[in-house]
């Protein structure tokens with residue numbers, strides 16, 4: 001990275017880290033006004049643009065709200081980090097072993113409105129920025145050498161700097177490894193666990209949870225065990241009671257996939273302390289944390305990790321386009337596992353084209369990705385509000401809308417009848433394709449009755465039409 005760009009990122013990170021810390025320790029409380037960017041820049045002796053970028057960053061993370069022409073204010077406070085884990089409550093559920101089954105690629109019929117989650121608003125990327133990035137990627141000088149299987153230096157540096165700005169921890173670029181999507185990263189992890197332990201790795205996963213991720217780990221020979229999800233994320237009492245103790249546990253602490261719960265700080269601490277005590281790797285799938293619509297900001301689990309047990313996973317599928325097939329892993333500090341992951345990655349070779357990696361690095365470095373995120377964040381928050389308002393029209397007290405605090409999807413659950421499968425079929429007949437909640441479950445028989453709605457990829461008009469059909473369908477039953 002160019003020296004000047006590095007200095008600028010460092011200054012922005014210093015200002016945003018300082019303000020973030022003041023919000024964490026309560027020096028700045030919910031509703032408190034922040035100085036104008038001009039005043040703070042003068043006070044700190046930095047350029048006004050540095051403070052503007054830091055405010056934009058904190059706004060994006062949900063710490064503060066900036067509105068044109070209005071004073072920026074603190075949104076909420078997180079509170080101090082607890083030093084003691086909370087005592088374990090009695091187990092509320094039990095674990096189940098998922099087994100491998102083939103993926104069925106479902107294609108939505110032409111002309112239907114596809115609300116199955118997974119795709120962001122790809123059309124929102126300005127064509128000019130997109131083309132400039134790919135041109136920059138293609139203009140890299142040709143070399144007579146193989147790519148680094150860990151990812152290009154430039155992209156790893158940009159990712160590391162970006163994490164420092166947005167997720168509260170700044171890894172050394174050497175600890176960042178680039179993969180062809182999260183699924184690829186997880187199959188590398190499964191292989192590395194086998195190398196490390198000399199037997200199939202045992203990985204605890206959320207139930208319900210990320211099905212494609214489970215499939216990737218099972219295909220790579222891992223043994224999985226499903227742990228039920230409670231209101232605060234994975235049920236830690238069930239996890240802690242597992243025998244044998246798993247080698248790794250995979251969680252989505254910022255926005256549980258798909259139910260949307262946020263793992264509170266106390267539960268995060270408890271998970272990290274337990275993992276450190278039992279030499280368990282905590283895989284944090286940070287898949288859509290850039291989009292937080294309601295509630296206090298949620299830093300990455302890796303930002304709290306004083307034990308070096310977290311393996312952080314992020315990617316470009318939700319923030320840009322899943323077709324790029326690029327995700328990254330920040331290696332945990334456990335040296336032998338980090339080495340096993342590097343060995344597995346090396347054996348499989350480089351998987352993301354260097355041109356694509358350079359284009360992504362350019363999108364980050366030029367600020368185009370940050371601008372894109374600012375725009376789609378507002379759009380998704382608007383869609384989320386529309387969805388919440390329309391669903392509230394359904395006069396059924398038993399209906400619960402979940403996962404609305406952030407991300408790109410919502411979940412609707414209701415006890416008893418009608419069966420979610422019947423609702424899905426009726427909606428499909430109306431030209432609206434939704435996903436059943438049971439499809440995410442490790443144990444579908446015990447899954448809550450519900451449907452999952454992705455609201456980012458369709459147009460506003462399509463979303464409106466689909467919501468008409470959903471409201472009619474559920475109100476009628």
Ligand SMILES: Cc1ncc(COP(=O)(O)O)c(C=O)c1O
Nearest residue numbers: 118181182183210257287315317
């Ligand atoms: C829970 C979860 N994690 C990660 C991802 C990203 O997957 P990939 O990087 O393989 O596109 C997704 C995409 O839908 C997801 O739902």
